[in-house]
Every structure is written in structure tokens, then in C-alpha cells.
Amino acid sequence: MSEKGDDESRALGRRTVLGTAAALGAASLAGCFAGDDDGEGTTADSNAVVVGPGSEYSYAPEEVTTSVEETITWTWDSPNHNVVVRSQPEGAGWEGTDGDASTTYGEDHVYEYAFEMPGTYEYYCQPHEGLGMVGTVVVEE
Template sequence: MRRRTFLSAVSAVGVGGLAGCNAPTGGTETELADGTGTTAGGGSEAETTAGGETATEQETQGGATETVQMVTEGSEYYFDPIGLFVESGDTVEWVIESGAHSSTAYAQSLDSADVTRIPEQAEPWNSGILTSAGASFSYTFEVTGTYDYFCIPHKALGMIARIVCGEPGDVEGDPPDGDVPAEQAIVEQGAISYSEFSG
């Protein structure tokens, strides 16, 4: 399978060590020791390399880490990439590029979702609203299928996206709040950028 990896250009935030199945690493923002940014996650502080540079991607227990940027650009609010393929065991880290956003699964068990659009056996996630540039939230995908998610403050404005883990399944059509790339296109391309999809 072809898969493109999108790396965050944020120099102050890295990917912390992640563990656990289908569980977010936390949802609170904490200031980094050097005061240059924030990261979300109970036990996942920014990790720096031996040379002092911040790690933007690392292998996690059981898989790779992919980055999705959360962006406010004028009157547009979006996840980039808007469509992403991952393997079971891979972790996705959402990073605030600009604006204030959340990464929230379409799951009726969460207050902000009216429908469920993730696999039945999957644990839903909700980062809460992250407000600082560089703030991040991570979730490890274990259950095969299709996952649709949204930003709480911008769902009505169409800030939604899709992740396919392993192979498509468990959802049909688009979420109620807008369009996302087709599952098979995500599998074939690995990642579909917002500009590619919306252009």
C-alpha cells in the first residue's frame, strides 16, 4: 500500500511515547518546559532527540505516527489531510497549525455527535478544544474500518475528515455535516490533502 506521511512543521511540539489500545493519550493542554508551545496528552510530553531537535515522527509501539494539521485560514476551517489511510496499530497526531479546534469522533456516546460513524468495536475519542498553536492530541487506531470525525466549533462549517484503518467498512456515504473523500480513494492514495479534495 502506498502511504504519504505528513509531518508537522511545528518545531516546539513532538510526538511523545504512546501506548495503549484504542485510547487517546489525554485531552488537556500542558505548557512545554521551554514555554514555547503546548501539547495535549496526559502522559505524552514533547520528546526531543539527542541533538536537541524535536521529533516530529517516530515509530510507536506497534506502528507509525501520522500527523494531521488543524487549520484556520481566513473563512476556511479544515483538517489536512482530509483523508488518511493508516494500518492497525498506527497513531494519528492532530496538531493545531492555526485557530482553535478539536478532533472528535462521530460517536453518539459523545455529546457533540448525533450519529455514529466509526467501527462498532472502536473506542471513540474527543480531544476537547485545543487553543494554542502547536497543541496536539493523539489516538492509536486498532480496529479495522472507516472513521469519520469533526471539529466541535467548526462542524457546522464543514470541518470534517475521514480515516481508513486497514480497509474500508462500517460507514456508508458522507457524514451529515459535509463531504469527505471516498474510502477507496483514501486506500489507493494513502492521504488526500484538503486542497486536493476541495480544489
């Protein structure tokens, strides 16, 4: 094959790779910007929290805003995490995950709670609080 043919093949190959990468990037970002009809770009299931996403020491998202009686669902993506209550409105009865502060749960564990009182609820993961694994639920009327 001539040098010109090799250059054209390489250019076509690069264009194909770049075009495919651009299409995949756009498709993956589409989920990030898909929203409900409130125009704020929030995802359809804004009451879902991933615990330890990608083996990170975090909750995703770190803060959730919901309404009274709406259920928040925490789903574990990595092991050895929990949800321990730091603060809540006076008279609220949220206790976090079952067990004491040292009880942790494994991958695919699911914890749900429907908050009955408006206010701000703060929580943390006991083994990873020092690494910044903290979260907040804001419950509105």
C-alpha cells in the first residue's frame, strides 16, 4: 500500500475512534442531564442514595431533599457501611440502619425510611466518618 493510502487509513481510523468516543460520551452524559419536569436537571429517582459508590467513602448524592412521607432508599454499592443518625428534628424517631453504630452492611443491602416530620436530618457512616462519609436529608412539607 502507498504512503498516501496508509495516511488515509490512519486518518479514517482516528475519525472512527473519535466519532465513536464522542457518541458514547454523549450517550452517557444524557443520563446525567435527564430530568423530571421541574427543569432543574434532577434525576427521576431523586429519593435514591448510593452508599459507597464505586468503593468510595461517600453517599451519592450527599444531600437529598424530599417531602414528608416520601421514602428514601439507600442501596449499598460497596461493603462495610452504615447509616448512623447524627441529628434530627426534635421529636423525630429516625434510628438509621438496624443495630448499633458498629453494625455495617454489605454490597447490595437496601435500607428504606419514610420521614414523617419536616426538617434536616444529618447522618454518617460510623467506620468512615473521618474520611468525610456524611449525608443530609432535608424533608419539606
